[in-house]
Amino acid sequence: MTAPLTDVPLTAELLRGALDVERTPLGLLPHRLPAWARAQNTDGQLAMAESQPSGVRIALRTRATTVELDTLPTKRVYVGAPPRPEGLYDLVVDGELAGQRSVDGGHTLTIDMAKGTFEHKPGAPGTLRFTGLPGTPKDVEIWLPHNETTELVALRADAPVEPAPAPDRPVWLHHGSSISHGSDAASPTTTWPALAASRAGVELINLGFGGGALLDPFTARTLRDTPADLISVKIGINIVNADLMRMRAFTPAVHGFLDTIREGHPTAPLLVVSPILCPVHEDAPGPSAPDFGADADGRVTFKAMGDPAETALGKLTLRTIRAELARIVEERAADDPHLHYVDGLDLYGEADHAELPLPDDIHPDAATHRRIGERFADLGIIPLSGRVSI
Template sequence: MSNGDLRNTTPVTAELLRGALELEHTARGVLPHRIPSWARARGADAQLAMAETQPSGVRLKFRSRATAVELDTVPTKRVYAGLPPRPDGVYELLVDGSPAGRGRVGGGDTLTVDMTTGATENRPGEVGTLGFTGLPARAKDVEIWLPHDETTELVALRTDAPVEPVVETGRRVWLHHGSSISHGSDAAGPTSTWPAFAATTAGVELINLGLGGGALLDPFTARTLRETPADLISVKVGINLVNADLMRRRALAPAVHGFLDTVRDGHPSAPLLVVSPVHCPIHEDTPGPSFPDFTELGGGKPRFRAAGDPAERENGKLTLNVIREELERIVRQRAVHDPNLHYLDGRELYGAADFEELPLPDQLHPDAAAHRRIGERFHRLVLTADGPFADRS
């Protein structure tokens, strides 16, 4: 179908987007953000700035009789110095909730990153176009899930029939915060990250604040959770605290309490789930920090290694087992006065036996099959009839 047949151009507005907390108007279009500007101003961190613009869980959703859809975007391609090129991000189309197509957009801006020094270089590029045709000629809900790991400016939406926003009724909103695993690192696509898989299986609306390298108990993240309307809330923390060697055991409990206190200020009675880290052998009993090891590549990516010494636990350095002990103790203590607060050991989602079957390719991040397993287990343990997020209405 030619562009001349796509006569309906619809501005991309917040009414058509799910999963973004803010839209920034740029010279070329709009840029979805998963952390609002007031919070971003409190965290001058390049990694967080990159992660929160990668639209994990963000999707266009509209109702239309259109049989053809085009979306102009400007993706930002990440290039890591000394490593093979990354594949282009995946867009996924759903029609009335069912998969109906996948696509990629070439071109765009380029961000070159030197992982050894942290230096970056930006190079502007051209607008690219994603197209889907052959959609059923009836009124239907159309969703386009944006690449979970590729910053994406939205320039124009064109269709061969008018579109209108979808008014949600009765769907509960699940607000989730976590690390790169929650963000979706190494997932097969945006609907295959473990939170997206669990959410779509359960029929809940996902707001995914999984932030690669950014689950660090930052107060501005807690305030973001506090200010975001939601029915269900989960916080998965631990691995980034070890990766970054950010704090010692003395600081962990007050930081967790403060984070949960802030969330509870805005959501005093919503089901709130604290999830500890999944199994990760390099950090179970060895502190961080973590460093990429370029001498051994797995699938064209560096493997990570733990640079700490297990003996440093005696001086208060954090490991995953230490963090699990503290999180379970904190939740047990608070739950006496907060019956809607719950704890889930992350090893119930992905444990030692899972690592033997589906090892972490880079020693930190699950692959596509493991994402699905984690999503299936989270759905079963948390979102079904016996779980803390079960719909008991």
């Protein structure tokens, strides 16, 4: 006889990877920036990105064989682009992937990249159900879709549930762009940071924000204030494709960003990671622009709108950013032995691009996420058993 499902109170204690949890009329909305930082942001793209729960998971200890979750996702539609795949929820049982589901319904956000407009259409919550779980005590994680804002509405199970015990492993705090956020990864546990964290045995807090790695002071203060054993910041591609600043502003902004992080983490290993290869912007400055219909399959690709000759005037390319980040880290490391530089080309370079080209000329696909994650973990720069080897 199947045991009846009972309601499980949704509380912030059930969540990992979120820095803030907003109570809504329907339930809980996880955030990856705290409320004070969100109050200082005026950019709709960043507001959307930080509310997409990349790396956020519900973590339970239970004997339940069936778990149900009601959520209200926000699904994106891009004008002129093919439909996006449904967001996936990954079920992880005692560290192993045990199932995947999607939720029907939800809000719809229609984005016109050419016009820079957004249209929100409200929708209804949906339900996902995981069954056939072992009836023994176990740790259950439900990783929320990395690319869909997800409001948690209700949780049910056929056995008592409690928050999973705090993990006994180092915490890795990472900040980066849409690539770190997980753009075009297959699922939330297969973004490159999630893969690297799993491979290295560390607890991930992912502050990768699509379009939002722009050296914002409130992001630096968030990194400063978040407890962690290792911090990494991946800097470059958003600075270029937003055409946000020139070299004159970039260098002091990087110094200020690192100075702020060091206020809260004076001796923690701090990794500065430069951009992976992106031929579109290696020598051509931004901004980037979508190129609708350029791909034979109708996919949107991106092109650089800047003139390479403008680098002489201080406009930034990925090549100039890598050189400047390496110089900054070398200079600062004389007084900061725990500061290290990671060349993004060691994670994905020319040979990788020949084998696994970027489908839209900016973002890696699922196979490339796996390669980057494995390489990052295998560089020996993520702490293992509480220690870092570099």
